[in-house]
Amino acid sequence: SVRAIYAGSSRGRRPVPSHNLWRSYSSSTTGVQIEHPVTDQQADIEERYKLLEEFTNANVDYYPAYTKSTPPLSTSDHLTLNQFIKAYSQLAPSAREREKLVTVKGRISSVRKASKKLVFYDLSSVDHTDPTVYPHIQVMATAQEFTQEPNSNSIDKNNNNNPPSSTGDFELLRSHLRRGDVILATGFPAKTKLGELSLIPTHLQLYSPCIRSLPAENTLLHPETRHRRRTLDFLLNSKSTTTFLIRCKAIFFLRQFLTSHSFLEVETPILSYVAGGANAKPFTTFHSSLQSNLFLRIAPELYLKQLVVSGFERVFEIGKNFRNEDMDTTHSPEFTSCEFYCTWQNYEGLMNFTEEMLSGMVKYFRTEVGGDVWKYIEENCNVDFETRPYKKVSIVQELETRIGKKIPLPKGLEEELEAEKWLEEELKVLNIGFEEGEPKNYAKMMDKLVGRFIEPMCIDSATPVFIYDFPIAMSPLAKEKKESRGVAERFELIVRGKELCNAYTELNEAKEQRERFERQLAVKKKFGEAAEAQMGDEAFCEALEYGLPPTAGWGIGLDRLCMILSGSKNIRDVQSFSLLRREGAPES
Numbered sequence: 001s002v003r004a005i006y007a008g009s010s011r012g013r014r015p016v017p018s019h020n021l022w023r024s025y026s027s028s029t030t031g032v033q034i035e036h037p038v039t040d041q042q043a044d045i046e047e048r049y050k051l052l053e054e055f056t057n058a059n060v061d062y063y064p065a066y067t068k069s070t071p072p073l074s075t076s077d078h079l080t081l082n083q084f085i086k087a088y089s090q091l092a093p094s095a096r097e098r099e100k101l102v103t104v105k106g107r108i109s110s111v112r113k114a115s116k117k118l119v120f121y122d123l124s125s126v127d128h129t130d131p132t133v134y135p136h137i138q139v140m141a142t143a144q145e146f147t148q149e150p151n152s153n154s155i156d157k158n159n160n161n162n163p164p165s166s167t168g169d170f171e172l173l174r175s176h177l178r179r180g181d182v183i184l185a186t187g188f189p190a191k192t193k194l195g196e197l198s199l200i201p202t203h204l205q206l207y208s209p210c211i212r213s214l215p216a217e218n219t220l221l222h223p224e225t226r227h228r229r230r231t232l233d234f235l236l237n238s239k240s241t242t243t244f245l246i247r248c249k250a251i252f253f254l255r256q257f258l259t260s261h262s263f264l265e266v267e268t269p270i271l272s273y274v275a276g277g278a279n280a281k282p283f284t285t286f287h288s289s290l291q292s293n294l295f296l297r298i299a300p301e302l303y304l305k306q307l308v309v310s311g312f313e314r315v316f317e318i319g320k321n322f323r324n325e326d327m328d329t330t331h332s333p334e335f336t337s338c339e340f341y342c343t344w345q346n347y348e349g350l351m352n353f354t355e356e357m358l359s360g361m362v363k364y365f366r367t368e369v370g371g372d373v374w375k376y377i378e379e380n381c382n383v384d385f386e387t388r389p390y391k392k393v394s395i396v397q398e399l400e401t402r403i404g405k406k407i408p409l410p411k412g413l414e415e416e417l418e419a420e421k422w423l424e425e426e427l428k429v430l431n432i433g434f435e436e437g438e439p440k441n442y443a444k445m446m447d448k449l450v451g452r453f454i455e456p457m458c459i460d461s462a463t464p465v466f467i468y469d470f471p472i473a474m475s476p477l478a479k480e481k482k483e484s485r486g487v488a489e490r491f492e493l494i495v496r497g498k499e500l501c502n503a504y505t506e507l508n509e510a511k512e513q514r515e516r517f518e519r520q521l522a523v524k525k526k527f528g529e530a531a532e533a534q535m536g537d538e539a540f541c542e543a544l545e546y547g548l549p550p551t552a553g554w555g556i557g558l559d560r561l562c563m564i565l566s567g568s569k570n571i572r573d574v575q576s577f578s579l580l581r582r583e584g585a586p587e588s
Helices: 041-057 079-087 142-149 170-176 223-227 230-236 237-259 301-309 345-371 371-380 394-404 414-430 444-455 456-460 509-528 537-542 558-566
Strands: 102-115 118-124 135-142 182-191 198-209 284-287 290-294 316-324 334-341 393-394 465-471 487-495 498-505 551-557
Touching: 041 170, 079 102, 079 135, 079 182, 102 135, 102 198, 102 345, 118 182, 118 316, 118 498, 135 142, 135 170, 135 182, 142 170, 170 198, 182 230, 223 230, 230 237, 237 316, 237 334, 237 345, 237 371, 301 334, 301 537, 301 551, 334 558, 345 465, 345 487, 345 498, 345 551, 371 537, 371 558, 393 394, 393 498, 394 444, 394 465, 414 444, 414 509, 444 456, 444 465, 456 465, 456 487, 456 537, 509 537
Parallel strands: 135 198, 393 465
Antiparallel strands: 102 118, 102 182, 118 135, 182 198, 284 290, 316 334, 334 551, 465 487, 487 498, 498 551
């Protein structure tokens, strides 16, 4: 487990690109020539470079350095697209605000050439600081305004202080700016006769040309294509961008929440000699200088608890973990988790803390983030995190009620062997089978029972469900429940049938921890790597001998959390870039 998971222009109306920055517009739009993507990318690239040579011949730099120190940039207000919209949306139709120059930046999402002296550019951006994440404005470029000064604040384009790259030639820009180009536009705000907010530029500068044609909307929908062409995916699909923003803001909230509760953010090693803290198969690597094999961490748990022993009573880490296991829609070989450890706390207290954190996160998205991001969560997340308390189900009690028999709760190795025989027979009676090569150890068989009787209850629940009181044999790092022999003070938070959080009161007795590690080793020797038993870590046990105060630990899989909030079905949708099989490589 993770310690664990945008009305119309004066040249005719057009559709609203509310969910795609790069929508292709209908060629039937009145008086407008529509730019279509070129299908032959290589021919298009070569043609684009030939056209850009005309900028070079005109002494216009199309990859200029950005500076505000030269006119007109030094004499204009620099606004984001959202700031521009908020500042000038109340202008009356046909109005011209010529008193002050304004500069905006963005990427051209549409080019509509109405005549040789009039071009409409739609300028778009992604603004994560504003509820309107996908602002866009119309840049209405006219040859007339390009050669006339709007006021005394404007720069004389023949001024020797104006570098050749600053303005260029209207016809040159009209001919060569295209969809996808990153530009800067300086001019004055205006509204068309039909009331569309626009910027009428006196200055346009290409800052980064889009050499490759951006695909049309319907050519980048297949998940495999999107995940392999992630840069294009974010450019073309607002859904992907919103999901990514949800992830960024969720992590921001978690960090802020824990810090506000006096937790100290720390970092622990990725490379180590022992891969402990979880039941998982690690990646191995070789360190040339040390001449040693090392593991990539599968969890930061043991290091974090050693920090608690050292006196850092509340610590947390947000970071990557690596597990050399199967890949599917909910599992990735590298994923992000958040783990924290808190002294003078137990697993029951962490249930309340978990509810406070997750309900607070939803409130944060609704009240502080809001806008496009919150709307997306409302439409796609089918989980109610705000209704408290969450439902609780005792694993042992529920299973015993369902099957009508007492569940064996072994502590020692011999007891565990006997319990495995009992469970194997019981699973046969219940017609619960095993896949070929699947180990029949205690933890795996108990997982089978939980999957049959408890997970369906959680799938149908609109609110998260705490399943708690795991057998110790499934929880080698958790403290035993005082009044229940063989039961650990541990819970998992299950959301729609998937584990989201895992937490327990920490075992702090070194002798008992060594014995648990020995039993884990015996399980691995008997059943092999498939049993997912934990490695022993003597350095951790030694640290426990200095005294670990009563401590509770908690972990959450951030990829899975973001899948739930965004309604994503594939873990790759919530990762910026994912590891994929090489194109053309055969499946193993």
